[in-house]
Amino acid sequence: MKVLIIGAGIVGAACARSLARRGATVTVIDRGAPAGATSAAGEGNLLVSDKAPGAELDLARYSLGLWASLRTELAAETNGAFASFEYQPKGGVVAASGEAAAAALSRFAEAQRRAGVDARPLSVQEARALEPELAASITSAVHYPEDAQVQPAIATEALLASARAAGARVLAHTTLTGPLRDGAGRLVGVTTSNGPLEADAVLVAAGPWSGEVARTLGATLAVGPRKGLLLVTARMPQRIWHKVYDTSYVGAVQSDERDLATSTVVESTASGTVLIGSSRQDVGFDGTIDVAVLAEIARKAIALMPFLAEATVIRAYGGFRPFSRDHLPVIGADPDLDGLWYATGHEGAGIGLAPGTAELLAAAMLGEPTAMSLDPFAPGRPSLREVA
Amino acid sequence: MSEVVIIGAGPAGLAAALSASAFGARVVVLDAADDVGGQYWRHLPPERPSNHESLLHHGWATFQRMREALAADPNCTVVSSAHVWAIDRGAVHVLVGEADGSDRESRVYRPDALVLATGAFDRTLPVPGWDLPGVFTAGGAQALAKGERVAVGERVVVAGAGPFLLAVAASVVATGASVVGVYEASRATRLVRHWAARPWELAATPAKARELVGYAAVLVRHRIAYVAGHAVTAIEGRDRVESVTVSALDGSWRPIKGSERQLEADAVCLGHGFTPRLELAIAAGCRLSDRRFVEVDAEQRTSVASVFAAGEITGIGGVDLALAEGAIAGHVAAGGGIVDPALRVEVARRRVLRRFARRLARAHVIGENWATWLSDETIVCRCEDVSVADLAAARSATRSSGLRSLKLVSRAGLGPCQGRVCGRTVEALLSARAPEGRLGGASTDRRPIAMPIRLGELARDHEIEAGIPVKGQG
Amino acid sequence: MVARPVPPATDPIEPAASTPITILVNGERRAGVLGQTVAGIMLAADTLTWRTSPVGGRPRGAFCGIGVCFDCLVVVNGQRDVRACQRRARDGDVVEFEGPSQSEGE
Ligand SMILES: Cc1cc2nc3c(=O)[nH]c(=O)nc-3n(C[C@H](O)[C@H](O)[C@H](O)COP(=O)(O)OP(=O)(O)OC[C@H]3O[C@@H](n4cnc5c(N)ncnc54)[C@H](O)[C@@H]3O)c2cc1C
Ligand SMILES: Cc1cc2nc3c(=O)[nH]c(=O)nc-3n(C[C@H](O)[C@H](O)[C@H](O)COP(=O)(O)OP(=O)(O)OC[C@H]3O[C@@H](n4cnc5c(N)ncnc54)[C@H](O)[C@@H]3O)c2cc1C
Ligand code: FES
Numbered sequence: 019m020k021v022l023i024i025g026a027g028i029v030g031a032a033c034a035r036s037l038a039r040r041g042a043t044v045t046v047i048d049r050g051a052p053a054g055a056t057s058a059a060g061e062g063n064l065l066v067s068d069k070a071p072g073a074e075l076d077l078a079r080y081s082l083g084l085w086a087s088l089r090t091e092l093a094a095e096t097n098g099a100f101a102s103f104e105y106q107p108k109g110g111v112v113a114a115s116g117e118a119a120a121a122a123l124s125r126f127a128e129a130q131r132r133a134g135v136d137a138r139p140l141s142v143q144e145a146r147a148l149e150p151e152l153a154a155s156i157t158s159a160v161h162y163p164e165d166a167q168v169q170p171a172i173a174t175e176a177l178l179a180s181a182r183a184a185g186a187r188v189l190a191h192t193t194l195t196g197p198l199r200d201g202a203g204r205l206v207g208v209t210t211s212n213g214p215l216e217a218d219a220v221l222v223a224a225g226p227w228s229g230e231v232a233r234t235l236g237a238t239l240a241v242g243p244r245k246g247l248l249l250v251t252a253r254m255p256q257r258i259w260h261k262v263y264d265t266s267y268v269g270a271v272q273s274d275e276r277d278l279a280t281s282t283v284v285e286s287t288a289s290g291t292v293l294i295g296s297s298r299q300d301v302g303f304d305g306t307i308d309v310a311v312l313a314e315i316a317r318k319a320i321a322l323m324p325f326l327a328e329a330t331v332i333r334a335y336g337g338f339r340p341f342s343r344d345h346l347p348v349i350g351a352d353p354d355l356d357g358l359w360y361a362t363g364h365e366g367a368g369i370g371l372a373p374g375t376a377e378l379l380a381a382a383m384l385g386e387p388t389a390m391s392l393d394p395f396a397p398g399r400p401s402l403r404e405v406a
Numbered sequence: 407m408s409e410v411v412i413i414g415a416g417p418a419g420l421a422a423a424l425s426a427s428a429f430g431a432r433v434v435v436l437d438a439a440d441d442v443g444g445q446y447w448r449h450l451p452p453e454r455p456s457n458h459e460s461l462l463h464h465g466w467a468t469f470q471r472m473r474e475a476l477a478a479d480p481n482c483t484v485v486s487s488a489h490v491w492a493i494d495r496g497a498v499h500v501l502v503g504e505a506d507g508s509d510r511e512s513r514v515y516r517p518d519a520l521v522l523a524t525g526a527f528d529r530t531l532p533v534p535g536w537d538l539p540g541v542f543t544a545g546g547a548q549a550l551a552k553g554e555r556v557a558v559g560e561r562v563v564v565a566g567a568g569p570f571l572l573a574v575a576a577s578v579v580a581t582g583a584s585v586v587g588v589y590e591a592s593r594a595t596r597l598v599r600h601w602a603a604r605p606w607e608l609a610a611t612p613a614k615a616r617e618l619v620g621y622a623a624v625l626v627r628h629r630i631a632y633v634a635g636h637a638v639t640a641i642e643g644r645d646r647v648e649s650v651t652v653s654a655l656d657g658s659w660r661p662i663k664g665s666e667r668q669l670e671a672d673a674v675c676l677g678h679g680f681t682p683r684l685e686l687a688i689a690a691g692c693r694l695s696d697r698r699f700v701e702v703d704a705e706q707r708t709s710v711a712s713v714f715a716a717g718e719i720t721g722i723g724g725v726d727l728a729l730a731e732g733a734i735a736g737h738v739a740a741g742g743g744i745v746d747p748a749l750r751v752e753v754a755r756r757r758v759l760r761r762f763a764r765r766l767a768r769a770h771v772i773g774e775n776w777a778t779w780l781s782d783e784t785i786v787c788r789c790e791d792v793s794v795a796d797l798a799a800a801r802s803a804t805r806s807s808g809l810r811s812l813k814l815v816s817r818a819g820l821g822p823c824q825g826r827v828c829g830r831t832v833e834a835l836l837s838a839r840a841p842e843g844r845l846g847g848a849s850t851d852r853r854p855i856a857m858p859i860r861l862g863e864l865a866r867d868h869e870i871e872a873g874i875p876v877k878g879q880g
Numbered sequence: 881m882v883a884r885p886v887p888p889a890t891d892p893i894e895p896a897a898s899t900p901i902t903i904l905v906n907g908e909r910r911a912g913v914l915g916q917t918v919a920g921i922m923l924a925a926d927t928l929t930w931r932t933s934p935v936g937g938r939p940r941g942a943f944c945g946i947g948v949c950f951d952c953l954v955v956v957n958g959q960r961d962v963r964a965c966q967r968r969a970r971d972g973d974v975v976e977f978e979g980p981s982q983s984e985g986e
Contacts, residue, residue: 051808058810099803171814175804182805190807252822252858252961253934289790289817290934294861307689307854309494309867316865327862328508330961332822334854438947440968445946450895451968453915457894505947505966508959527948539928539941540882546945553945554920555886555895581886645939646882646928672882788943788951791935821934822950822961827943858961 019043019384022208022217024194024231026052028174028369029361030223032376034181034188040380044186045217046178047210049193053174056225057369059337060246061293062170063283064370067110067162068267070126071133073394074346078367079134080390081374082164088373092176095183100176103168104288110165110261111140111149112268113156113322119265120158126268127160136163151257151323165261167285170369177372194224197235205235205357219383221359226303226338228348228362237355240402241348241363243338245299247311249319252330253290261285264322278311282318284326292329294319298339298366307334339365344401346394347371349379353398359383360397407432407481410739411498411515413490413686414523416444417725418717420472421732422521422739427481428748431740434515435476436488436500438857442473444525445545446725448553462552462580464617465725488513491857493689496520496712501863508860512867519712519739522687522700523732526680526718530566531776532794532831534784535641536676544570544677548577557581559673563650565589565638566677567770572621574675575630585630586671589652591659591678592770593635600769611762613726637661638674639779647672659773678772681830682719685853697721698851705744706735714739723763730756777835786835787828789821797835809850812836822858825850885924901971905930912969919945919952919964930954930964930977953978 019042023030026048038044048054064085069075089105112127114120127137138161145159146152152159178188189212198207198214207216222239224231232239266281280297287293297311312334320327342348342363352358361379364371378395381388393399410426412419415437423435435442443449447469449459460466476482485502489510492499496516503510528543530536542550542558544566550556557578563586564575575585590597625632633652639661640651654665687700693709695701700708700715708715716735717728733752738744744753782795800806800816809832812818818832819825825832829850888895898913903921912921919942922930929939931953943951945965952964955976964975 051806051811052804053806053811053814054808058814096803099799169814171811175806175811175815179803179805188805249861249864251861254960289820291820306495307492309492309497309499313864313867316861316867320861320865327860327865328959329861330506330822330858331855331861331864332824332858438966448946451915454898454913455896456891457896459893461892504968506959506962527944527946537933537938537940539939542942543944543949546943549945550920550923550942551886554916554923555891555893556883556920556923557886558883558923560882580892582890785936785938788933788940788949791933791938822953823948827949 019219020217021045021219021221021383022047022215023221023223024208025223025225026178026188026190027055027057027223027225028053028170028177028372029225029364029375031174031177031181032372033221033223033361033379034186035177035184036376036380037383038181038184038186040384042380042384044181045189045215046181046186047189047192047194047215049191051190052178052188053171056337056340057174058171059335060170060339060366060369061248061283061285061295062168062173062369063261063285064166064168065110065367066130066135066164067112067137067160067263071129074367075130075133075135076390077347077371077374081371082166084373084377085166085168092180095180096176097183100172100179103172103176105166105168106288107166108260109161109163110263111145111159111161112263112265113145113152113159114265115153115155115157117157119268122268123158123160123265138163148260149258149262151325152262153322153324155321167261168369169288173369194231194234205355208235219357219359221361221379223361225362225368226340228340228360235355235358237352237358239348239360239397240343241340243303244341244365245301245304245336245338246296246366247307247315247334247336248293248295249312249315249331250333250335251292251294252332254292254329256286256290257325258284258286258292258323262322264318266318278314280311280314280318282315282322284319284323292326294326303338305336307336340368341365342402347375348397348402349375349395350382350392350397408518408741409434410519410521410736411436411517412521412523412736413498414444414525414717415439415442415484416523416525416717416728417446418525418728418732418735419444419521419523420476421729422523422716422736423482424472424475424479424736425733426521426736426740427479429737429740429742431481433482434517435482435484436490436498437486438489438505440487442476442484442486443469445549448549450553450555462577464620465613489857490686491855491859493686499867501857501859506858508862510863512863519714520690521714521716521735521739522690522692522708522719523715523717524683524686524719526682526722527826528677529679529681529830530676530827531678531772532780532784532786533638533641533676534779534781535643537785537788538641538643538647539645540643540647540672541641541674541676544574544675547673547675548574551577551581555581557583558675559583559647559671561586561671562673562675563587563589563638563669563671564675567591567772568677568679569618569766570677572618572625574677576621576624578675579624579628579630585628586669587631587633587652588625589636589638590632590634591637591655591773591776593655593657596657597634597769600765611726611759614724614762637779638676639666641674647674650674653779655773657773658775660775660778679770680718680722681826684719684851685856687715687719688852689854689856705738706731707738721760721763722767723759727756727759727763730759777838786831787818787821789823790817792816792818794835797832801836809833809836819850824853883923883926883928901969903969903971903973903975905975906977916969917965918954918956918967918969918973918975921969922964
């Protein structure tokens with residue numbers, strides 16, 4: 019089977035690997051260089067902590083298991099070229115301040131526990147034993163030992179290198195321009211800036227541009243951009259030991275039509291810098307680095323860990339999360355256009371969910387049994403199709 | 407009265423301020439340094455007065471005149487120690503206070519017109535051993551000589567490319583150190599071809615010519631060898647510079663085998679030209695030229711409405727060109743026009759000086775085979791210790807032609823200097839190996855945070871409200 | 881002594897009187913004058929190295945002298961990441977070298 023993948027981000031890279039290792043003939047195209055878009059513009063958190071019970075949590079747990087084995091597999095498959103992609107199973111600590119937040123967090127964690135997540139309630143003292151720099155205002159916390167992190171750009175390149183070793187071809191600087199159809203109207207490949215490419219299946223893994231790409235191919239997909247910004251500090255002696263989050267994401271902050279939200283994630287990286295995230299804005303593909311947004315991120319990070327006020331910020335960066343209307347990834351075949359597939363819409367979790375997505379997609383495409391049901395992620399599901 | 411904000415108080419910024427004010431604007435000049443003057447007129451602080459500081463400078467009288475005029479001008483405010491760290495949709499975000507402090511005052515300017523005059527800094531090509539203590543950028547050694555009265559060494563080698571090396575040698579000599587030699591990578595034939603072509607152009611720029619002749623006289627007086635077609639191709643020492651290897655170069659800057667000579671030295675000043683400080687211009691949205699300077703029209707307007715640029719960020723041309731461009735930019739930013747009689751002299755000077763600058767650029771252009779003097783172990787990114795071999799490994803493991811990914815995989819350019827020192831070199835080394843010599847994805851010039859800022863200072867910058875529901879943490 | 885101050889007595893610019901100050905560098909007293917930067921005081925005493933690079937542990941000090949290269953970072957009065965070449969020294973400043981930053985590895 020010949021598969022053409024559009025997009026060499028982490029999702030396209032993971033799919034290329036899973037398909038190629040199953041014997042498919044894989045070509046990946048990207049209009050830029052691989053790992054040059056969203057997958058190099060975020061953090062690499064592999065989280066269960068932020069997910070409520072449901073299909074996304076199931077996919078996250080499945081993926082986390084795969085990430086743990088990828089650590090050694092990718093090193094072997096790339097002949098040691100990617101001995102490390104900074105995989106760190108360091109666990110996460112979610113800290114609540116105030117009674118309402120503590121109660122919401124405790125309910126959230128309880129539900130997760132019932133779904134099998136290792137979510138350990140902590141007293142303030144226990145929390146401080148894990149993270150001594152937590153603010154005095156903290157009233158409770160939950161420890162999620164399963165949370166992990168990777169360096170997403172290296173991980174993407176490692177997956178791609180492995181795919182290449184399994185026979186996949188990667189064509190950079192090759193932009194999709196339209197569909198190739200046979201006499202019966204079936205999709206039999208794509209046209210690109212570098213000529214036509216035939217394929218039995220075309221997989222859209224174009225991140226936040228997936229909606230545009232689907233349209234170019236004559237299909238409809240409700241996936242678009244949701245902007246996010248992050249801060250990076252100078253290297254510093256380690257004072258943060260887990261991924262540390264506030265509870266902004268727990269329980270819905272009421273939707274009041276304004277266009278900015280931030281929720282705090284603080285983590286130190288293998289190189290000694292600290293990443294501080296992040297914001298969410300629905301502003302299309304406007305890449306401006308907004309000072310007001312950075313300031314808000316800074317304020318919340320300091321509220322969580324006051325010592326960070328002295329940290330030196332050396333860079334701000336950001337990208338566009340591939341956002342689907344109902345917040346669930348889109349994995350599977352287009353309901354209308356034969357030969358067209360999707361693996362996209364992972365929003366703020368695409369790094370974490372990539373390996374699971376790839377395994378499920380590859381199995382489904384090649385007619386093999388899948389490790390979990392793909393129904394919740396079906397591109398034809400009503401919650402995705404209905405007009406907002 | 408329109409308000410004009412000028413970033414940079416070097417020659418270009420000072421000239422812009424005076425001419426904007428002369429046209430009737432209210433002017434604010436911002437500079438990170440704690441006094442005006444920029445790189446060219448870098449001087450001792452007021453706490454260290456002296457009788458003849460002018461001996462260390464060219465055009466000192468001009469500078470004094472400008473400085474006094476500015477101080478006396480009720481429509482001009484100079485804010486020193488003003489670190490411009492971001493430009494966001496026309497708003498200029500500044501921290502006022504000591505360098506890398508933590509409690510600086512945060513200010514935001516929203517001027518009617520903005521003049522960018524942020525200048526340039528040394529472009530330094532890596533050489534094996536260039537990260538040893540005792541190696542300085544050429545401009546750095548000069549800045550220490552002028553601004554600190556420190557001699558960087560006893561036996562000093564000056565090497566690289568460009569007439570600026572002469573100025574550096576003169577400054578180093580004036581600290582009492584001895585200059586072992588000045589090694590200019592471009593070969594004499596090339597220098598003569600471009601320098602001696604159209605000599606009337608040189609004659610039309612008397613100040614520059616006088617300055618160069620002055621430096622040459624210093625070299626002669628101190629019996630300092632000026633050797634063209636040669637480069638420092640290695641620097642040796644245990645914990646600090648002990649010697650250098652000087653090699654003859656061919657026309658492409660490839661060292662000629664067998665020509666190596668080892669010289670004893672305890673300090674090395676390296677400079678291979680200048681890199682413009684583009685981060686604020688990029689943050690403001692200004693288009694860059696193919697040669698990676700800020701693109702300006704005849705009125706010094708950038709591609710962004712109401713944003714002007716002058717001085718070295720628009721092209722390397724020296725102090726007189728910076729002054730002319732600054733005067734034009736300030737005048738137009740304040741609402742004047744290029745045809746106004748007030749600008750006639752400046753416009754004519756700019757024309758002549760630009761031609762002269764192009765000539766210099768051609769004479770000292772970096773040779774395409776300079777990288778052949780690197781070894782695998784040579785550090786390219788000093789902040790993150792990324793070597794030539796590390797870059798090659800990142801490139802071969804990923805086969806990538808994407809700068810963003812290569813930076814993230816190798817860590818080159820991710821340290822505190824944010825690629826200011828290594829960026830252009832990393833791009834050159836990687837694109838030489840990229841298919842079609844193309845590097846996609848990013849530029850090493852983009853630095854949305856133009857100066858480091860403490861998180862606590864950033865938190866105090868603004869008030870905003872919260873909004874849409876958050877789902878997940880990624 | 882290799883790197884050194886230009887001796888005021890023979891300096892052609894004829895420096896006028898300056899105000900002596902003392903700073904503590906890793907607990908050691910260093911003499912300077914008001915108006916010098918921290919890097920200026922270090923170099924005047926032929927101290928070329930005050931930092932090690934984070935990965936290779938290579939010696940680093942001042943390189944660009946104008947605030948661009950960030951090779952010269954020091955801790956001043958407890959505050960990290962201060963460019964020694966940009967910070968004017970004040971009498972009694974406590975300067976420490978930046979310790980090795982973390983490397984968690986995997
Ligand atoms: C600030 C921020 C923080 C984040 N933090 C996390 C986190 O901690 N954990 C986590 O799991 N996720 C996180 N994410 C989300 C994660 O980065 C994304 O979900 C993931 O990278 C998406 O990968 P992708 O392969 O789908 O898209 P991308 O990486 O964007 O790849 C898509 C590719 O398609 C290419 N393409 C587009 N159009 C065309 C065309 N017409 N022709 C050819 N090629 C085309 C693009 O060039 C691009 O390379 C974060 C995102 C942001 C923005
Ligand atoms: C160290 C050094 C020494 C030099 N010496 C000579 C010499 O002797 N002879 C010669 O012909 N040329 C010299 N040059 C070249 C010199 O750049 C020009 O001749 C001249 O100074 C250019 O003037 P300018 O106004 O364009 O920029 P500059 O003089 O560089 O002035 C730019 C100003 O902008 C300020 N600035 C930049 N970014 C920010 C920010 N984000 N926030 C606040 N302020 C900012 C800087 O502090 C600086 O004062 C030197 C260059 C350097 C780097
Ligand atoms: S010496 Fe380069 S920043 Fe201080």
